[in-house]
Amino acid sequence: MQIYNTATRKKEEFVPRFEGKVSMYTCGPTVYHYAHIGNLRSYIMEDILEKYLRFTGYDVKRVMNITDVGHLTSDGDTGDDKMLKGAKREKKTVMEIAQFYTDAFFEDCKKLNIKRPDVVEPATQCIDEFIRVIESLIEKGFAYEAGGNIYFDTSKLEQYYIFNDFKEEDLAVGVREGVEEDSNKKNKADFVLWFTKSKFDDQELKWESPWGVGYPGWHIECSCISVKHLGEYLDIHCGGIDNAFPHHTNEIAQSEAYLGHKWCSYWFHILHLNTNSGKMSKSSGEFLTVSLLESKGYNPLVYRFFCLQSHYRKSLVFSYENLDNAVAAYNKLTAKIGTLLSAEQGEIDKAKYDELMKLFCEALDNDLNTSLAITALYDVLKADTTPATKIALIKEFDKVLGIGLIENAAKADDSGESDIPQEILDLAAQRAEARKAKNFALADELRAKITEMGYIIEETRQGTNIKKA
Ligand code: AMP
Ligand code: ZN
Numbered sequence: 001m002q003i004y005n006t007a008t009r010k011k012e013e014f015v016p017r018f019e020g021k022v023s024m025y026t027c028g029p030t031v032y033h034y035a036h037i038g039n040l041r042s043y044i045m046e047d048i049l050e051k052y053l054r055f056t057g058y059d060v061k062r063v064m065n066i067t068d069v070g071h072l073t074s075d076g077d078t079g080d081d082k083m084l085k086g087a088k089r090e091k092k093t094v095m096e097i098a099q100f101y102t103d104a105f106f107e108d109c110k111k112l113n114i115k116r117p118d119v120v121e122p123a124t125q126c127i128d129e130f131i132r133v134i135e136s137l138i139e140k141g142f143a144y145e146a147g148g149n150i151y152f153d154t155s156k157l158e159q160y161y162i163f164n165d166f167k168e169e170d171l172a173v174g175v176r177e178g179v180e181e182d183s184n185k186k187n188k189a190d191f192v193l194w195f196t197k198s199k200f201d202d203q204e205l206k207w208e209s210p211w212g213v214g215y216p217g218w219h220i221e222c223s224c225i226s227v228k229h230l231g232e233y234l235d236i237h238c239g240g241i242d243n244a245f246p247h248h249t250n251e252i253a254q255s256e257a258y259l260g261h262k263w264c265s266y267w268f269h270i271l272h273l274n275t276n277s278g279k280m281s282k283s284s285g286e287f288l289t290v291s292l293l294e295s296k297g298y299n300p301l302v303y304r305f306f307c308l309q310s311h312y313r314k315s316l317v318f319s320y321e322n323l324d325n326a327v328a329a330y331n332k333l334t335a336k337i338g339t340l341l342s343a344e345q346g347e348i349d350k351a352k353y354d355e356l357m358k359l360f361c362e363a364l365d366n367d368l369n370t371s372l373a374i375t376a377l378y379d380v381l382k383a384d385t386t387p388a389t390k391i392a393l394i395k396e397f398d399k400v401l402g403i404g405l406i407e408n409a410a411k412a413d414d415s416g417e418s419d420i421p422q423e424i425l426d427l428a429a430q431r432a433e434a435r436k437a438k439n440f441a442l443a444d445e446l447r448a449k450i451t452e453m454g455y456i457i458e459e460t461r462q463g464t465n466i467k468k469a
Contacts, residue, residue, distance in 0.1 A: 032086030
């Protein structure tokens with residue numbers, strides 16, 4: 001498999017350190033609010049990567065942290081504490097909101113068919129680990145104390161900037177306004193490993209440390225949690241592109257200084273989901289969550305399908321119009337699969353199966369090209385072969401794609417209009433006509449008649465649905 005490695009700026013053959021095994025680390029959510037669908041684009045594409053690696057036979061161990069302490073609104077050492085801000089907003093404790101939004105995150109993941117990583121570790125569970133690594137960094141001369149805080153000394157590295165051929169806007173460090181210079185820093189790029197002089201008087205979570213009562217910086221969390229569960233060598237590290245700098249840059253600095261050797265071989269970054277007006281936000285404009293999409297009648301798996309239609313290394317624009325197009329394509333797809341399921345199956349044609357499977361794997365082997373993988377799915381539907389061959393392939397593809405192709409096709413087939421009496425179908429058609437002509441009184445009358453006859457008519461984003469009551 002070829003993967004684009006952000007650290008080398010090249011597509012490279014993916015070769016894990018130990019044959020047949022992959023260690024994979026993912027930056028988890030900062031649990032101060034719901035995840036927006038942009039965050040979830042990253043987790044969907046990482047899920048596809050994990051599932052495809054497993055599909056090709058690797059034994060994957062995937063670890064994710066939960067950021068419940070230390071993440072400031074600037075992504076660096078300035079701005080407000082995100083968790084504290086969330087707690088104030090909801091008049092709850094930091095740990096209460098951390099638990100609530102961690103659960104909400106995994107609920108969203110479930111709806112989007114995102115597998116839970118093998119290990120999920122909240123940062124607040126690893127404080128001793130962070131202290132131990134920071135102590136070692138001080139001992140090795142990579143960290144210093146100034147004004148009560150512990151800083152990483154970036155001047156001690158041969159190379160600090162790893163990913164810096166990005167465009168300036170890709171490297172923008174979160175919220176920029178109100179950035180104040182920290183005069184304790186020896187070098188501009190130095191960053192905090194441990195805060196004891198909190199500028200947040202009401203900082204709730206603090207721990208004893210050799211440098212006084214305080215709390216960890218965000219970046220040290222990921223280095224420590226990765227090394228704790230995956231050892232000294234990491235095959236692949238994932239995250240959204242905004243994390244490349246400063247977060248991942250700082251992770252590399254700390255981890256390699258601590259370990260004394262190269263740490264992670266491949267860096268997999270997902271480009272952003274944006275709105276027509278720009279950056280996706282949790283605080284301004286429409287806060288786009290999975291629940292919001294559901295409340296508007298969208299199946300979360302259609303959002304997953306929408307994400308798969310584009311390559312992860314291209315930024316993607318979300319609009320309801322784009323999502324509606326995905327709905328239409330998804331419905332056509334599942335309807336076709338529904339027809340296949342109810343057809344005479346025949347035998348599996350092995351040669352054809354292998355030929356079509358090859359197309360799917362070639363697409364994903366080429367830097368996880370999911371849009372080509374979807375094309376391979378259409379190729380299956382168009383192919384001149386038995387329904388049994390097609391269904392077998394679709395079931396396999398969906399182990400990676402995770403868009404409920406068989407389940408939703410079966411549903412589409414069940415709720416298909418075939419077993420609805422013609423009389424009801426005629427009434428429904430008349431009602432649709434009445435609605436089109438904006439004759440809502442007649443439409444309501446027809447709906448009442450349909451209900452009286454024991455059927456339910458539902459309007460969904462996917463169209464009108466008729467069911468037995
Ligand atoms: P956070 O909860 O802010 O720590 O972010 C969780 C994940 O979402 C990280 O991997 C981010 O890089 C990623 N992310 C943030 N915004 C977007 C976006 N608009 N599109 C895609 N991924 C994003
Ligand atoms: Zn991280």
